[in-house]
Amino acid sequence: MAHLLIVEDDELLRDALGSLLGQAGHQVSMAPDGESALAQLHDSRFEGVVLDLGLPRIDGLTVLQRLRVQLPTLPVLILTARDGVEDRVAGLNAGADDYLTKPFNGDELKARLQSMLRRSKLPAFGQADLSPVGAGRRPLLRVDAGMPRAWLQDDMVELTQREWELLALLFRRQGQVVSREDVFAAWQSGSGEAGALASNALEVYVHRLRRKLAHPALHIRNIRGLGYMMELGAG
Ligand code: CA
Numbered sequence: 216m217a218h219l220l221i222v223e224d225d226e227l228l229r230d231a232l233g234s235l236l237g238q239a240g241h242q243v244s245m246a247p248d249g250e251s252a253l254a255q256l257h258d259s260r261f262e263g264v265v266l267d268l269g270l271p272r273i274d275g276l277t278v279l280q281r282l283r284v285q286l287p288t289l290p291v292l293i294l295t296a297r298d299g300v301e302d303r304v305a306g307l308n309a310g311a312d313d314y315l316t317k318p319f320n321g322d323e324l325k326a327r328l329q330s331m332l333r334r335s336k337l338p339a340f341g342q343a344d345l346s347p348v349g350a351g352r353r354p355l356l357r358v359d360a361g362m363p364r365a366w367l368q369d370d371m372v373e374l375t376q377r378e379w380e381l382l383a384l385l386f387r388r389q390g391q392v393v394s395r396e397d398v399f400a401a402w403q404s405g406s407g408e409a410g411a412l413a414s415n416a417l418e419v420y421v422h423r424l425r426r427k428l429a430h431p432a433l434h435i436r437n438i439r440g441l442g443y444m445m446e447l448g449a450g
Contacts, residue, residue: 217262217332218242222252222278223294224270232265235321236328249273256282263290263332265324266311268302276305283310288360290335292328294319312361335360355432355447358386365428372427377402381420382428385435385445394442 219241223229229245237243244259246252250272256264264282268275279291293306293314303314312331315324357366363379365372374382384401385393395417421443425435432448 216240216242218244218260219328220244220246220252220255220259220261220264222246222249222264222270222275223267224248225267228267231321232324235325236265239325247271249275249278252278253281256286261289262335263292263328265292265294265328267294268299268306269296276302276309279306279309279311287357287366288335290331292324292331355430356386356428358383367428367430367433374427378420378424378427381417382424385424385443389445389447392438392441392444397442 219236221229221232221236221243223232223245224247226247229247233243233245244255244261246255249270252264252266252270253273255261266275266279270278275293279293282289282291287310290312291310293303293311295302295306295314295316297316297318299316303316306314312334313327315327355368358379359365363374363376365374365379365382380401381398384398398417421435421437428435434446434448436444436446438444
C-alpha cells in the first residue's frame with residue numbers, strides 16, 4: 216500500500232487507473248494536468264507517481280524535470296504513446312524509473328508499479344526522499360535509492376558501490392551504532408566479495424565518506440570497540 220499520484224488528462228483512463236490501483240490497496244490521488252500535479256506534489260507526500268507525458272498546461276516531461284529537482288528518489292512510471300520512442304527516451308533521461316506504452320494491460324501496470332515501489336524501499340538503499348516539493352529546507356543528506364550517489368544539500372556526490380552501501384546503512388540507522396559485522400554483512404549481500412576485504416578496509420571507506428561528505432553538521436563517529444554511528448544535524 217502506497218500513496219500514489221496519478222497524472223492523466225484522459226478522464227476515462229484516469230478513473231480506470233484510480234479504481235485499478237485503489238482496488239490493489241493503494242491510496243490514490245489524481246491530477247488532470249501538469250499544473251495540478253506539481254501543486255499536489257508540493258502539498259502532499261507521495262510514494263510513487265504514474266505520469267502521462269502528454270498533458271495540458273504543463274507537459275509531463277516538464278513535470279518530471281521539476282519534481283526531480285526536489286524529489287530525486289520518488290519513483291515515477293511514465294505513460295507514453297505507442298510510437299513515442301523519443302518521448303520515452305526523453306522521459307527516462309529526465310529520471311523516470313520505468314515506462315509503459317498505451318494501451319497497456321492493467322495487470323502489467325500493477326506489476327511494474329509494485330516492483331518499482333519495492334526497489335525504492337530496498338533497505339540497503341536508504342530512504343526515498345518523501346519531503347514535498349519546495350517544502351522549506353532541504354534535508355542535509357539524501358541517499359539515492361537506485362544509483363550510487365547521494366546529495367549533500369544541493370550538491371550531488373558520486374560514490375562507489377561499496378561507499379554507497381556503507382552510506383545507506385549508516386544513513387538508515389543514523390543515531391545508532393552500526394557494527395563492523397553489520398557493514399561486512401551488507402557488503403557481502405551487495406557485491407559478494409566482502410570476504411576478501413582486509414579488516415582495516417572499513418576504516419578506509421569511512422575515511423573516504425567523511426571526505427566526500429564533509430559538512431560541519433554531518434558526523435560519522437568511530438564508537439570505539441563497537442562500530443560507527445552517523446549523526447546528522449540541522450544542516
Ligand atoms: Ca494525455
